[in-house]
Amino acid sequence: MVDMWDLDSEAIEKRVAFRTQVRDLVWRETKKRMSSLGFSEQEGPATPNALTPTSAAAKAVHLAYLEVATEVGEAARDLAIDAAARAGRAGASYSDLGAASGITRQAARKRWPAAVGTHWALYLLTGKSSPRGMTVRVLRSEDKAIETGRTAVDEGALAEDGAVGAVVINAAREAVWACYFDGGAFAPQEVALPEELLAVPAPDSPEHGNWLHKFDQFIAHNI
Numbered sequence: 001m002v003d004m005w006d007l008d009s010e011a012i013e014k015r016v017a018f019r020t021q022v023r024d025l026v027w028r029e030t031k032k033r034m035s036s037l038g039f040s041e042q043e044g045p046a047t048p049n050a051l052t053p054t055s056a057a058a059k060a061v062h063l064a065y066l067e068v069a070t071e072v073g074e075a076a077r078d079l080a081i082d083a084a085a086r087a088g089r090a091g092a093s094y095s096d097l098g099a100a101s102g103i104t105r106q107a108a109r110k111r112w113p114a115a116v117g118t119h120w121a122l123y124l125l126t127g128k129s130s131p132r133g134m135t136v137r138v139l140r141s142e143d144k145a146i147e148t149g150r151t152a153v154d155e156g157a158l159a160e161d162g163a164v165g166a167v168v169i170n171a172a173r174e175a176v177w178a179c180y181f182d183g184g185a186f187a188p189q190e191v192a193l194p195e196e197l198l199a200v201p202a203p204d205s206p207e208h209g210n211w212l213h214k215f216d217q218f219i220a221h222n223i
Contacts, residue, residue, distance in 0.1 A: 033064055034061070085114070089119040093116060120141070120142050120145040121137070121138055122166060123135075123168075123215070124156075124166050125166070142168065149168055150166070175199075178192075
């Protein structure tokens with residue numbers, strides 16, 4: 001977890017305010033459920049600690065509060081799982097997930113074992129002549145990414161701005177499959193990429209544009 005002592009005063013205030021909002025949400029939901037305890041929302045205690053600490057009513061209220069707080073925690077865990085998976089598909093590493101959630105990279109890997117490494121990026125080189133365009137799609141299955149790339153290249157011959165080349169990249173930024181449109185056979189043709197194109201720089205790196213240019217040249221040479 002993030003150490004509160006490592007935060008500045010503004011960040012601490014924001015975290016305290018957020019926790020207060022969550023606490024109030026839990027209490028409001030607890031009050032809605034008080035009918036089963038013999039209270040109406042209007043008649044119930046104003047706060048969780050408004051009753052005599054050792055009373056049967058206090059015990060019932062605190063248990064109801066615990067029930068709601070537990071449900072909130074479960075909902076938050078589900079949201080975190082979904083957020084981690086989406087971040088992983090967008091290219092986040094376990095170090096990124098750990099930093100965002102206040103835990104170590106190893107803890108993030110253990111908490112969300114399927115979040116990273118389960119996405120494939122499909123790059124489609126488009127346009128019959130230079131300057132060509134490039135579109136990127138993210139898919140959860142390698143087979144689906146390859147199938148989508150092959151279909152796009154196959155159908156690309158029908159349009160001026162259609163796909164003429166495709167490459168599938170795994171979560172480790174490695175090119176695992178590529179194809180181009182073979183005009184002679186009038187069909188997609190799988191092709192082995194040269195070694196210099198097998199490692200794909202991250203999209204936000206200066207080297208990424210250079211890789212795209214080399215991939216464009218390689219496909220252009222084949223078609």
